Amino acid sequence: MPLTLDERTGTDRIPLHRWILSPVRTPRLYRRMRLAAVRSYQDMVDREQALEGYRVWLTQELGGDLSNATEEQMLPMTMAPRGYTVEQALALPAQWRAEADQRAEEEAERQAESERQEAERKALAEAQEAERKADRAIREAETAARVKVAEARAAAAGATAQAEAEEAAADGQGRAEAARVRAESVRTQAERQAAIVTEAEEKARAAAARLEAEDKATKAERxxxxxxxxxxxxAADARRAQEEQATAELFAADAAQRRAARAEAEAQAEAAEDFMRLSPRQRNARRVARMLLAAQPGTPAATIAHDAVSLKDIQDRLGVSQTIAGELRHEAVDLLQTVYTPTPAETSLDPVTAQD
Known part of the structure; x- marks a missing residue:
């Protein structure tokens, strides 16, 4: 019976015969189909078959006891009611780990930025402290120079007063003359001392100015x-961010291109099989044929070995028993040697990751 479309929701209606033949499981299928927003009935059936095949495989891997399965292994069953396929559910742990790594990387970048800011603050504080020390040294040098000048001037004034007093108190012309000569000598010596002190003061000021200029230049250079x-x-961080963004965009574009090519190939293969009105078993036989070709690239179809793909791979991929898997593999070899020649795009739909 061909499927009909529910005009209210735009979703395939479940065939009537399924409601009759499976009255218990069909409502569950309908509920999952609606909750997961799956519009195609065939897509929902494929999801259920893949989930059941994964459950059978996991039961065999665990020796027939699913209670020994880890939470990660049980993800397809846990997430199926939420609309996840087997592949999407199994990919969740890797996605979570990638997101955790990204968060750790962002935290490390924030920590590095904080450390850079702290280093900048410390450098600025050290520069300000050096500037304050230089200012104190300049003020101390100027104060010492002023003290020396004042002391020299006081000494000169005292010597001059003493000489003048001796001259006034001298008794007689000879003593007065001697006093004047002595006073003149003392004045000359005082003036020379004052000149030396003035020169020292100027040198101290020049040294202080030079120290200040050198300190400012050093601080500016630092x-x-x-x-x-x-x-x-x-700039390095910006370049790294740009490179990472460009890399991510390339990966995203490549992934999108691969998804588009795969979707187109799937659509072509499905259209061809629909046109030929193939049964589900015939479709599965063609899938096994493509798996055989993918396992032996470049090998002529007439010489394809039937054991290039293990029965376990076929069971896992199609969710069938070991007997059916063996029959499908023989039918696939016959197809390749007679009438079926898949295109490269069709072959890419069924890669093989494990062999006998």
Whole structure:
């Protein structure tokens, strides 16, 4: 009976004979189909078959006891009511680990940025402290120079006053003359001392000015070097982010291209099989044929070995028993040697990952 479309929801209706032949399981199938927003009845049947095949395979792997399965192994059964296929559910742990790695990387980047900011603050604090020390040294040098000048001037004034007093108190012209000569000598010596002190003061001021200029230049060079280092680090981070974004875009584009090619190949294969009105068994035989070709690329169809694909692979892929898998493999070999020649796009639909 051909499928009909529910005009209210745009979803395939479940055939009437299924409601009659399986009155208990069909409502469950309908419920999952609606909750997962699957519009195609055949897609939902394929999902159920894949899930049942995975359950059978897992039971065999665990020696017939599913209670020994880990939570990760049980994900397809756990997530099926939420609309996940077997492949999507099994891919969840890898996706979660990738997201956790990304979060850890972002946290590391935030930590590195915090450390850079802390280093910048420390460098600025050290520069300010150095500037304060230089200012204190300059003020101390100026104060010491002023004290020396004041002491020299006081000494000169005292010597001059003493000489003038001796001259006034001298008794007689000879003593007065001697006093004047002595006073003149003392004044000359005081002026020379004052000149020396003035020169020392000027040298101290020049040294202080030179120290201040050198300190400012050193501080400016240090700040400039720090800014250049920070700018270089930011530029490197920006380049790395751009490269990572470009890489991610390339991966995304490549994945999208592969998905599109696979979807197109699936559509072509399905259209061809629908046109030929093949039964499910005939379709499965063609899938096994494509698996055989994928397992032996470049081998002529007439010489394809029937054991190139293991029965276990066929059971896992199609969800059938071992007997049916063996029959399908013989039928697939006959197809390849007689009438069926898959295109490269069809062969890519059924890659093989394990062999006998």
């Amino acid at each position: 700040l400039t070097a720090e800014r250049q280092r920070l700018e270089a680090a930011r």
